[in-house]
Amino acid sequence: MNARLQARLIALMVLAPAAAGLVCFLSVWGLVWHLDRHRPISEILPHAALRVGVDPAHPPFAFYLGDALVGLDIDLANALAEALGVPAQFVLLGYDGLYDALKIGQVDLLIAGIAIDPARTGLARYSAPYLNAGLMLISSESGGVSSMHDLPGKRLALEFGSEANAEARRWLRRVLPFTILPYAQPNHALDAVRLGMADAALVDSITARLYLRAHPDWVHRLTPVTVLPIAIASHADHARLGAALDRALESLFRDGTIDRLLDKWL
Amino acid sequence: MKSFHRLRQQILPAVLWTARFILGFALLNAFQPAPPRAPLMPPQTVDTTKPQMCVHTRLIDEVDEWKIQRSLMMVREMGADTIAEFFPWAYIESQRGVYNWAQSDRIIRHAANQGLKVIARMGFVPNWARGDQRDVFTTLNTLPPEAYGAFAAFTAAFAARYAGTVDHLIIWNEPNLAFEWGYQQVDPAGYARLLEVVYAPVHRANPNIMILAAGLAPTLEPPGSPHGLNDLLYLDALYQAGAAPYFDGLAVHTYGFTHPPDESPAAERLNFRRVELLRAIMRQHGDDSPIYITETGWNDHPRWVNAVTPAQRVAYTLDAFRYAEREWDDVRKMCVWMFRLPAATFSHPDYFTLVGVDFQPKPIYTALQAYAAGRMTEQTLWLPPP
CATH class of the missing domain: 3.40.190.10 (Periplasmic binding protein-like II)
Incomplete structure (x- = not known):
């Protein structure tokens, strides 16, 4: 056997299993991704509700009008919950307690007029911004x-x-x-x-x-002239919820709901 | 086999060069520039006409020493001769009996260099002092009674180390809030016991020290509330629990919220002059010790419901200082909350500060500086509506 043929044989012996392995990996990964994407919402939100932390001290995002809790964030949370097929459940928090509530799992999301804070990205996963408050x-x-x-x-x-x-x-x-x-x-x-x-x-x-x-x-x-992106925060460890949230928010952007809500409150 | 030999001859140099590259990269990384130093200046003194003026700083979480120095220089230049600062027990004695004074030394060294006195607030419990946590929910504010002695020992060590610059210690923070009391039902008698345990050892460590009972959170929470207890009721209960001999002064937190500083106080209203109601309770119990307002101020967030406009904030803050100077001779210090944050929060806490994260002074800083220098004019800082 000459040297060139021997080298080709060795290369084939190494590359063929690697390629087969890659194909298998991609197939399994694609299947998991597909199943994950179509996972029932009850598995993502085990409380059968979207528990949203809001700060009712920041009009027009959330505030009390008489006894009614209203505002841009309240409407947005309701629209998101509807898109996800679950009811929204509001947890009233002050600013100091927002991220703690997310950390300990008291809420699924924070929709509280919060700006994306780079220092919090270890805990929070931010959605695409729904408003520039710059x-x-x-x-x-x-x-x-x-x-x-x-x-x-x-x-x-x-x-x-x-x-x-x-x-x-x-x-x-x-x-x-x-x-x-x-x-x-x-x-x-x-x-x-x-x-x-x-x-x-x-x-x-x-x-x-x-x-x-x-x-x-x-x-x-x-x-x-400046950018202050206002976004929704979910727990960084709950990637499935974050992905479901992104899809729901994207659909609200596409069908004009976000623009309608912004026009309603701002 | 020849080809294997040739392959090895080609691969070996590549492996060696890769190893050299990695080694070189690691060495280059090791030669990082030294962090900027903050050498002490010649000793400074504070030039002020308003000895009541004080500001609460947030330096304990500041990583860069030059930022600590810059903050304290700006405090001095503003005309405040005192800062209030938090010194967490958990940061300094994270292992029992092993003290790490590095950060507190930095702060105190630069404060003394700038001619500033420090009112130190003590709190935050290290893990080892929180007791058996297997079946109990604890936080950094959980201090079991059996750890009071350890807290007293730490506080005494702190008092001895910084005597001269720190002659006022605040024991704990807002114990009338469940959050600040380890999410347990608030307990004035328990807090009175804590003051008692701390008082003697700290005075032995620094005979000139003044122990201040903690500033209470201004709140209207009724008895039995899981969130806390009305500050007026709490203070009264503290005296009834026999705490009076174990503090030399009272720290007070009084915020203006949306009200002007001269608005009359009332039990059911939270405003700047609530301090007068607290003082009345002190007098009822025969206590004429001085008051230190260690947190006060207004917030100028554009949308928070408890905020005012920046123009109102400047006017209210200056009027508050004038009012305190005129009416409250037992108020020794009035510390504005707060000087600067180490990093932006992107929410209303940013709007309590006097200077930005980038050290850019806000108009309220300049106004307080002019007031402290005694050169305040009646010139309006903003235009009339068009």
Whole structure:
């Protein structure tokens, strides 16, 4: 037997079982994945309900209207529970107890207007964000302000002492000077732009959306400038629940439910 | 066999080079840059016209020493001469009898260097002191009575080590909340016993020390509630349990929530002047010892129901200091909750701070600094509504 043939034989003896093993592994993995994806919800949620931790102290996410618990997060939880085919069960928590409740299994999910926190990813698995609560620049349509680079020489209205105030001070270190007009409330800053007393306002997106609902005739330009992703948290160890949640949330995005809920509350 | 020999000749150098590469990579990793150092400055003093001003810090979880130093420098520059800080027993004596003072030494060393005094809050129980946990649910706040002596020994060691910079110790935190009492029914008599066990050894360790009874959580929880007990009822029960001889001053937590600082106090209302109701209970029991407000302030989260606007927060906080200076001569210190967080929480706790995680001062920091320097003007910091 010559050397080349011998080498080919050895290669075949090594590669053939490896390839066969790979095919077997992929087949089994695919089967498990398929079965897992179609696992009955009762196996994923053994309490036969979606136990949702909410913080009722943060309107418009969750709050009491009289005796009724209402808000964006409440509607979202109900929509998700319906998509999963189980009832929603609300567990009222303060911020301090949210992640502890998730950790000890008191709740399946947290839907509490929470921002994705990189420091919590060891415990929590976050869904795709359903809202960006970051800062936005608003100007009149003709104002032409859509970034900090458009601001030099212009007037920027904002709420005194807010995140927007801190951000504007950072911008002042990066671009040529502009004038900051601090107001006691964010709505005053938006009024200033609408009435032509400022060129742009910097406010958080929830304030902006609520203001624009109240002033539907105002022709404006709205530009997101920072990102604060608001998402749903499930336990990092409950991968099946997380995957089921992702699928349900995706279907709510696709059929327009999320947009409808955002329009309802913001 | 020839081909095997040739194969070995080709593979062997590759294996050797791979090994060299891995070794080189490991060596390069070993030569990491040293963490930034924080050498002490020449000893500093605090320049202030408002000796009541104090701020609660959160330094014990701060990893970088330079951030501890930077925080304390900014506290001094703000004009506060005292900080309140938590020193968890579980961090320092995680093994019985073996003390790790590294982090507390760092904090105290830099505080002393900046000319600051420290009010130290003691708490958090190490695993070994929580007793038999096989059938019992315990937390870091579970302190069985048989461990009171061990807690007292640790507290005395702490008091002796930091005498001069730390002359005020707060024993425990908000024991009127079930959460802070190991999720057990709150127990004023049990807490009175804890104060009694701690008092003598700590005074022996540092004769100048002042033991402060823990600040109670402002709450309206009724008797029998699984969550806690109304702070006024708890304080009264504490005196009835005979705690008075075992503390030299009372720590108080008083938050403004959404109310202005001059709003009248009432038993069924939580506001800044609730401290006056607590003081009335002290006087009823013949106790005229001083009060240390170790947590106070307002929150300016844009959406939390207990928050105010940033403009209101500045105005209310300054008015609170003016009110305390004018009306409360028995209030020795008023510590604003809180200076800075080591990392963002992305929720309302971020909006209690005076400076950002990146050390950017918020307008309230600047306003307090001007107030402490005595150069507060009546100039409004924001514009009138358009």
